[in-house]
Amino acid sequence: MKAAAAIDGERLWRRHMALAEIGATGKGGVNRQALGADEARARALLAEWAGERGYRVSVDGISNLFVRREGTDPALAPVLTGSHIDSQPTGGRFDGAYGVLAALEALQALDEAGIETARPIEAVAWLNEEGSRFAPGMMGSEAFCNLRPLDDILAVTDRAGVSVADELPRALAATPGAERREIGFPVAAFVEAHIEQGPALERAGLPIGVVTGIQGVRRMRVRVTGEEAHAGTTPPSARRDALWEAARMIDALQRNIHRTEEHRFTVGMMEIRPNVPSVVASEVLFSIDIRHPDSDTLARLEAGVAAICRGASLACDFESWTIAASPSIRFDDRVVDTVEAAAADLGLGHMRIFSGAGHDARQLSHVCPTGMIFVPCEGGISHNEAENATPADLADGARVLAETLVRLAAG
Numbered sequence: 001m002k003a004a005a006a007i008d009g010e011r012l013w014r015r016h017m018a019l020a021e022i023g024a025t026g027k028g029g030v031n032r033q034a035l036g037a038d039e040a041r042a043r044a045l046l047a048e049w050a051g052e053r054g055y056r057v058s059v060d061g062i063s064n065l066f067v068r069r070e071g072t073d074p075a076l077a078p079v080l081t082g083s084h085i086d087s088q089p090t091g092g093r094f095d096g097a098y099g100v101l102a103a104l105e106a107l108q109a110l111d112e113a114g115i116e117t118a119r120p121i122e123a124v125a126w127l128n129e130e131g132s133r134f135a136p137g138m139m140g141s142e143a144f145c146n147l148r149p150l151d152d153i154l155a156v157t158d159r160a161g162v163s164v165a166d167e168l169p170r171a172l173a174a175t176p177g178a179e180r181r182e183i184g185f186p187v188a189a190f191v192e193a194h195i196e197q198g199p200a201l202e203r204a205g206l207p208i209g210v211v212t213g214i215q216g217v218r219r220m221r222v223r224v225t226g227e228e229a230h231a232g233t234t235p236p237s238a239r240r241d242a243l244w245e246a247a248r249m250i251d252a253l254q255r256n257i258h259r260t261e262e263h264r265f266t267v268g269m270m271e272i273r274p275n276v277p278s279v280v281a282s283e284v285l286f287s288i289d290i291r292h293p294d295s296d297t298l299a300r301l302e303a304g305v306a307a308i309c310r311g312a313s314l315a316c317d318f319e320s321w322t323i324a325a326s327p328s329i330r331f332d333d334r335v336v337d338t339v340e341a342a343a344a345d346l347g348l349g350h351m352r353i354f355s356g357a358g359h360d361a362r363q364l365s366h367v368c369p370t371g372m373i374f375v376p377c378e379g380g381i382s383h384n385e386a387e388n389a390t391p392a393d394l395a396d397g398a399r400v401l402a403e404t405l406v407r408l409a410a411g
């Protein structure tokens, strides 16, 4: 238990608060968009903290950032642990940041406890998990795991037409002392610590969630095309109103897909043209996010989207397409058991839990044994500036992480 005993909860909390100043929002959250100026400052701060401890900092060609604590056998594949430092535009202080800072804290605790591991352990901040500026997200982990062609990722543009390739140099320049590394290398295991982003742990009064897997998701887009027309002179029969028809489609989708408490259907983004009060809208682009723990159900829901939109459309044209599709995944039994045993040995209350939110761990699970550790967040609130967690819970999660890493990096 020496590694867990060396976790410094105050230091971990101080770092959260320092990181949260970068991109701080008026309501106490953060806005750190992937590849933006604030994200670059956050990278620099992480590298500074790592440098103070003498850890080797490296960055790969898609700007995933790594901090390495050497093993006694440097030739062995490392154990990776981490998450992301980008946020939603109205994001909280802990989503992603916790996994990266807990990783750094765990490395430091191992040092302070004088623990050697055969395998190196690397803390990682993956590029663009959230996908709010450049969609879809999980870019860094997808590139690392070779799940999506690099050229496709580099070509993604934000709403202003700026591409990932355009903005990448800023992220790479944020850590000038970092070694450059190839994208993707052998990994022995990956563990990600994260706030739960839901209410289950808080309701159960337990500090630790042993995550067994992640539910599947479909991210789609629908473009509705009508025609601009004068709001005062054009009678209803002559209109091709893209906004009204998009609203009809969303209502029909909501009623058809959101059938049970297990179904998750969200339209969170809409772009309207020309988006002025006195012109009938000629084009609407909206997003669809569908999630369900059963992969077959999810595939069926996705397949039904076009027919539901067709049924709701009147005079406009539309097209729908999928930009990201992930089935539900189950984490590696050995990693799940290791997390569970670490929590039990530390005397921390825990329960097994299936993640409703997506995480980089989903991507990593395709290339190495993977698991996650959840800690409670206040009221289950996340993707919200009010997101909150207690210093004690964050520290307990870091303790479980440190013990898990010691066991996984043993050789």
Ligand code: GLV
Binding pocket: 129, 130, 356, 357, 358, 359
């Ligand atoms: C990740 O932030 C997700 O949307 O699940």
Ligand code: MN
Binding pocket: 084, 095, 096, 129, 194, 359
């Ligand atoms: Mn996250």
Ligand code: MN
Binding pocket: 088, 095, 130, 383
């Ligand atoms: Mn998130």
